[in-house]
Amino acid sequence: MTDEMNTSMGLFKKYLVNNKIFRNREILRHSYRPQTLPHRTPQIDSIAAVLAPSLHNETPSNILIYGKTGTGKTASVRYVGAELENAGGHLNTTCRVVHLNCEVIDTQYRVLAQIAKLVENVDAMSSDRTRTHIPMTGWPTDQVYAELKNILENSGGVLVIILDEIDKLVKKSGDETLYNLTRINSDLERSKVCIIGISNDLRFTDFLDPRVLSSLSEEEIVFPPYNAPQLVDILKQRADEAFVPGALHEGVIPLCAALAAQEHGDARRALDLLRVSGELADRESADAVTEKHVRWAQEKIETDSMVECISTLPTQSKVVLYAMLLLHRINQKIFTSGEVMRLYREVTRELSLETLTHRRVTDLISELNMLGVISTRVISRGRYGRTKEISFDVTTDRIWDVIMKDPRLVEHNISRFNEEQAGKLFR
DNA sequence: TATCCACAGGAAACTTCGGCGG
DNA sequence: CCGCCGAAGTTTCCTGTGGATA
Numbered sequence A: 001m002t003d004e005m006n007t008s009m010g011l012f013k014k015y016l017v018n019n020k021i022f023r024n025r026e027i028l029r030h031s032y033r034p035q036t037l038p039h040r041t042p043q044i045d046s047i048a049a050v051l052a053p054s055l056h057n058e059t060p061s062n063i064l065i066y067g068k069t070g071t072g073k074t075a076s077v078r079y080v081g082a083e084l085e086n087a088g089g090h091l092n093t094t095c096r097v098v099h100l101n102c103e104v105i106d107t108q109y110r111v112l113a114q115i116a117k118l119v120e121n122v123d124a125m126s127s128d129r130t131r132t133h134i135p136m137t138g139w140p141t142d143q144v145y146a147e148l149k150n151i152l153e154n155s156g157g158v159l160v161i162i163l164d165e166i167d168k169l170v171k172k173s174g175d176e177t178l179y180n181l182t183r184i185n186s187d188l189e190r191s192k193v194c195i196i197g198i199s200n201d202l203r204f205t206d207f208l209d210p211r212v213l214s215s216l217s218e219e220e221i222v223f224p225p226y227n228a229p230q231l232v233d234i235l236k237q238r239a240d241e242a243f244v245p246g247a248l249h250e251g252v253i254p255l256c257a258a259l260a261a262q263e264h265g266d267a268r269r270a271l272d273l274l275r276v277s278g279e280l281a282d283r284e285s286a287d288a289v290t291e292k293h294v295r296w297a298q299e300k301i302e303t304d305s306m307v308e309c310i311s312t313l314p315t316q317s318k319v320v321l322y323a324m325l326l327l328h329r330i331n332q333k334i335f336t337s338g339e340v341m342r343l344y345r346e347v348t349r350e351l352s353l354e355t356l357t358h359r360r361v362t363d364l365i366s367e368l369n370m371l372g373v374i375s376t377r378v379i380s381r382g383r384y385g386r387t388k389e390i391s392f393d394v395t396t397d398r399i400w401d402v403i404m405k406d407p408r409l410v411e412h413n414i415s416r417f418n419e420e421q422a423g424k425l426f427r
Numbered sequence B: 001t002a003t004c005c006a007c008a009g010g011a012a013a014c015t016t017c018g019g020c021g022g
Numbered sequence C: 001c002c003g004c005c006g007a008a009g010t011t012t013c014c015t016g017t018g019g020a021t022a
Helices: A003-009 A013-017 A041-056 A073-091 A108-126 A141-155 A166-173 A176-187 A210-216 A228-242 A252-263 A267-283 A291-311 A315-329 A337-350 A358-370 A397-403 A407-426
Strands: A063-066 A095-101 A157-164 A191-199 A219-222 A334-336 A375-380 A386-391
Touching: A041 A063, A041 A073, A041 A157, A041 A191, A041 A219, A073 A095, A073 A157, A073 A191, A095 A108, A108 A141, A108 A157, A108 A176, A141 A176, A141 A191, A157 A166, A166 A176, A166 A191, A176 A191, A176 A210, A228 A252, A228 A267, A252 A267, A252 A291, A267 A291, A291 A397, A315 A334, A315 A337, A315 A358, A315 A397, A315 A407, A334 A337, A337 A358, A337 A386, A358 A375, A358 A386
Parallel strands: A063 A191, A063 A219, A095 A157, A157 A191
Antiparallel strands: A334 A386, A375 A386
């Protein structure tokens, strides 16, 4: 296409005329909340039953909700929360629901501050009472706690606190936050607090103080993974609105459902697959989405998330990964943490970067393992010690591509590569 | 069969940083 | 401006350990 054509047609025109696939793509994003949540009626009813007393200004039981990612936990709780606030409005009782994600807000201080802020935001709509501003950092924690109590006492009513990904909070900062929050009711006179914890990890209660656990899990609700037919229903519900009629081959939805069900019964994954399949079909101006697009989408999602997470890695982690790539290139498909450490030290010295200690590097290696970039296992070689065996489980090409976006490492790699070539010539 | 390598990984202290009240 | 606070990253110190070798 020539420049002239581009200007006359508009650079984006070709993307606009082709709407053979999508009618409304937003519906396939996980942030979109459909009116009904298929196959979650029992769970929704249970939550509603537990929360119902708050409409009579009574304290509801705390709830602990378990289930893996993409099983509809957050969507269901949000749905019930919205309905509760709605019903409270009709009955003239104050029911407020605040929702916070503990993966982002993961310390006692920030949890308390965020709850206070959210409660004030809700209240600000009805009254213009002066607002206290709790800074995001700086105060002693007990002062924030006291301030939160003040705010709650002033507004009264029932407050439902939804702690999403509560397991992350416990793992990062212990159960002190939860202990304080579950105890807050005994310090309050004019208002009541109910906590709904949402956890991805079934075993996270191991880390909890028994008192906290018994208080928090007065009610427990489990969200099982979706099976393939259920995922088909979920996808169909959204696909009808999201896609142009007839733009999906018959096998597409069952395939997306089957692939996602194989993984973890994850609705989020299924929706991503369907959306990306559509985007791929759209991009190549196909008339319809076929099974082939779904397979592509499956691959694309995997490599994209890998590229994303590697490129956002801190410099030190990149250098560690780079050292591992170098080892891999000189035909060591499996190597030990000690070898990585020696090479890492060499590289940081040559780049005049600070060299982290062994202890820290083992943590960085573990992080890389958790991200799925490498796989590690601890093995014992008897007399020759105990170590961590490291290997790449996929091709390293794409990892090289991402790592080579760092200019310092590119330069280092070139000189290192030349040395290796020279070494080969002499051999 | 006791030894002992070469690490793993827990605990806690330490460093650095930015925000904030006084 | 100072000193205090928490957060994040790092260091220091430490204990634990599977199994080939003497």
